[in-house]
Amino acid sequence: MSGDFVDQIFIRAKQLLLSLLPGAPDWLLEIASSVINIAALLGAFLTLFALISVLERKILARIQNRYGPNRVGPYGLLQPVADGIKMLIKEDIVPMRADKLLHFLAPIMIAATAILALGVIPYGRNMTPFAIDGGILFFFAVGSTTELAVFMAGWGSNNKFSMLGAMRAIAQMISYELPLIITTLPVVMVVGSLSPDSIVAAQSNYSLGLVPHWFVLTPWGAAAFMLFFVSGLVESNRTPFDVPEGESEIVAGHMTEYSGFKYATFFMAEYFGMFAVSGLAVTLFLGGWHAPISALQIIPSYVWFFAKLSALLFVYIWIRGTLPRTRIDQIMNFAWKFMLPMAFTCIIAAAVWHYEGRRLAGWLWSFGLIAVVHFGLSRLLDTGKKFAPRTYRFAE
Amino acid sequence: MTPTLTSFLAVSAALFCTGLLAALSRRHAIFILIGIELMLAAANLNFVAFWRFGPEPQQITGVMVAIFSIAIAAAEAAVGLALVIAVYRHYRTTSVDKLDQLKG
Amino acid sequence: MSAVAFVLISILTLAGALAAATLPRLIHAALSLVVTFLGMAAFFFLLGAEFVGLVQVFVYVGAVAVLIVFTILLTRRDIEKDRGFNWSGAVIAIAVFTGLIWAILRTPTLAMVAPQIPPLTVRRIGEVLMTGFVWPLQCVGLLLTAALIGALILVREEKR
Numbered sequence: 001m002s003g004d005f006v007d008q009i010f011i012r013a014k015q016l017l018l019s020l021l022p023g024a025p026d027w028l029l030e031i032a033s034s035v036i037n038i039a040a041l042l043g044a045f046l047t048l049f050a051l052i053s054v055l056e057r058k059i060l061a062r063i064q065n066r067y068g069p070n071r072v073g074p075y076g077l078l079q080p081v082a083d084g085i086k087m088l089i090k091e092d093i094v095p096m097r098a099d100k101l102l103h104f105l106a107p108i109m110i111a112a113t114a115i116l117a118l119g120v121i122p123y124g125r126n127m128t129p130f131a132i133d134g135g136i137l138f139f140f141a142v143g144s145t146t147e148l149a150v151f152m153a154g155w156g157s158n159n160k161f162s163m164l165g166a167m168r169a170i171a172q173m174i175s176y177e178l179p180l181i182i183t184t185l186p187v188v189m190v191v192g193s194l195s196p197d198s199i200v201a202a203q204s205n206y207s208l209g210l211v212p213h214w215f216v217l218t219p220w221g222a223a224a225f226m227l228f229f230v231s232g233l234v235e236s237n238r239t240p241f242d243v244p245e246g247e248s249e250i251v252a253g254h255m256t257e258y259s260g261f262k263y264a265t266f267f268m269a270e271y272f273g274m275f276a277v278s279g280l281a282v283t284l285f286l287g288g289w290h291a292p293i294s295a296l297q298i299i300p301s302y303v304w305f306f307a308k309l310s311a312l313l314f315v316y317i318w319i320r321g322t323l324p325r326t327r328i329d330q331i332m333n334f335a336w337k338f339m340l341p342m343a344f345t346c347i348i349a350a351a352v353w354h355y356e357g358r359r360l361a362g363w364l365w366s367f368g369l370i371a372v373v374h375f376g377l378s379r380l381l382d383t384g385k386k387f388a389p390r391t392y393r394f395a396e
Numbered sequence: 397m398t399p400t401l402t403s404f405l406a407v408s409a410a411l412f413c414t415g416l417l418a419a420l421s422r423r424h425a426i427f428i429l430i431g432i433e434l435m436l437a438a439a440n441l442n443f444v445a446f447w448r449f450g451p452e453p454q455q456i457t458g459v460m461v462a463i464f465s466i467a468i469a470a471a472e473a474a475v476g477l478a479l480v481i482a483v484y485r486h487y488r489t490t491s492v493d494k495l496d497q498l499k500g
Numbered sequence: 501m502s503a504v505a506f507v508l509i510s511i512l513t514l515a516g517a518l519a520a521a522t523l524p525r526l527i528h529a530a531l532s533l534v535v536t537f538l539g540m541a542a543f544f545f546l547l548g549a550e551f552v553g554l555v556q557v558f559v560y561v562g563a564v565a566v567l568i569v570f571t572i573l574l575t576r577r578d579i580e581k582d583r584g585f586n587w588s589g590a591v592i593a594i595a596v597f598t599g600l601i602w603a604i605l606r607t608p609t610l611a612m613v614a615p616q617i618p619p620l621t622v623r624r625i626g627e628v629l630m631t632g633f634v635w636p637l638q639c640v641g642l643l644l645t646a647a648l649i650g651a652l653i654l655v656r657e658e659k660r
Binding site: 398399400401402403404405406407409410411412413414415416417418419420421422423424426427429430431433434437440441444445447448449453456459460462463464466467468469470471472473474475477478479480481482484490 | 501502503506510513514517518520521522526529530533536537540543544547548549551552555556559560563564567568570571572574575585586587588589590592593594596597600601604605610611612613614615617618620624625628629633636640643644647648650651652654655
Binding site for chain 1: 527528531534550551554555557558561562563565566569573621622623
């Protein structure tokens with residue numbers, strides 16, 4: 001029982017707060033409940049954002065064999081406070097011939113859509129801020145409005161670099177939205193529902209108390225998870241896919257003409273997008289808030305969720321520190337020629353697995369199908385470039 | 397005073413006529429397409445309103461027609477905008493007043 | 501069904517539609533169209549068809565609006581304002597509106613209140629799509645493929 005108490009501690013706190021309004025009409029209680037949900041969500045994720053912004057720099061630094069920020073506070077952990085103060089006191093410069101309304105609205109829209117997407121993810125047992133029937137569809141509907149906001153940022157700045165960066169960003173995001181959505185289809189198909197709560201509940205059993213029934217441990221689930229994760233990397237414009245904001249090429253892309261607090265809002269929106277996509281990956285493939293072993297269920301559900309989320313964010317940062325940037329045409333090729341056929345194969349493999357009643361034959365057939373298609377695609381798309389030692393020509 | 401079917405139909409009629417206004421009175425081809433999209437949206441609202449207020453809510457024909465209409469409107473917008481781009485490339489203008497000859 | 505919500509959403513939608521039809525600058529008109537689409541999605545939520553509302557946001561705001569702004573970008577001339585406004589179009593639109601409103605208000609059987617219906621689940625839409633509406637689904641798939649190929653061919657550079 002004590003395990004249940006710690007697990008549901010936030011729910012009990014919210015009910016305590018709501019009971020302070022006695023005799024209130026139903027609609028007022030609903031609004032108060034929503035406000036408490038939103039406040040808790042924003043508080044948790046703003047703290048996580050501050051923490052990740054300093055941890056990312058420290059992890060990147062360690063990968064690059066140096067210390068990260070370590071002057072402000074113990075081990076540099078108060079760096080976000082310094083960053084926040086700097087961003088707030090910077091002068092807000094708006095170009096003279098910029099479209100003022102678009103220039104102002106763009107960062108707000110990007111941040112708003114990212115925060116909206118965070119609202120449908122289950123963070124623990126009974127802890128989904130807004131549990132709607134078509135939660136996954138809501139997530140993608142809100143995510144697809146990000147492209148419009150990026151365009152508004154690029155256009156409103158009245159700057160060729162911004163426009164070019166915005167076009168590249170939109171092309172990249174639209175191309176990778178397809179694999180992102182199609183790789184969630186196997187999960188939705190197998191579970192039979194679009195609601196994230198049902199999807200998490202469908203991953204709740206354990207075989208022999210040791211092996212959880214997470215979808216990432218099935219052949220189609222593993223392939224779909226990797227495709228989803230890579231698409232999430234691209235959607236958040238992270239290295240190696242940060243062509244829209246590559247500092248060495250295009251200044252800062254669609255964010256060039258923004259300074260101070262608006263730039264911080266763009267930055268925050270990018271990280272919130274990362275959190276949202278990672279949260280959805282945890283929900284769909286990694287079992288949501290379930291523990292990996294049946295015996296470890298005494299640890300509260302939200303601890304497991306944030307542990308898995310942190311693991312995925314660490315992989316994001318690790319990839320950023322390790323891989324170089326890819327070219328825009330390589331990115332497009334990859335999306336349309338490799339990821340889309342693989343995503344369709346995942347759907348068929350999941351259907352085969354489910355149709356065989358999840359017996360051994362189903363596992364083998366789905367694994368074989370994915371392996372054959374992957375092998376075939378990699379043979380077909382091989383450019384045949386042989387790597388030879390570089391020869392240098394120096395000026396005589 | 398809860399909204400009745402009449403109020404939904406009135407809003408839908410107003411939306412339709414705004415779309416008609418955009419389609420009939422602007423010169424830029426994209427404005428005309430915007431007007432067409434508005435008219436389609438008004439028709440969708442009508443379908444779903446009639447389903448909601450109708451006698452048999454288990455028969456979700458209205459909702460299905462609205463979903464298919466949204467898909468078809470997207471396809472039509474794509475082809476229409478491709479046409480606008482192709483015409484612009486050839487004639488260097490998007491004003492439909494100037495597109496008055498069959499000769500290329 | 502709340503009257504306050506209905507009034508607010510209808511004001512938002514109609515204002516957005518009017519702005520989309522009458523604003524001189526094309527980009528502002530396109531973005532008012534986005535506001536109109538969001539208002540339409542809110543209407544669908546109010547009417548209890550949440551799936552249609554989500555599909556509306558997804559397809560219209562996420563795809564059609566992006567297409568429109570891209571086309572505005574690619575067909576730009578130096579002067580972005582659309583100078584002409586044909587007033588006869590406004591007359592016709594007002595005439596049609598008057599006719600429609602007269603027909604709607606003359607039919608007393610339309611003044612009914614919303615009955616209580618069981619909520620429409622996505623599962624029910626899926627069932628209907630796979631049983632009664634499977635032929636329209638396949639036809640829409642074919643149509644979308646044809647539109648995709650057609651649009652691609654239309655914007656290809658002509659070989660000179």
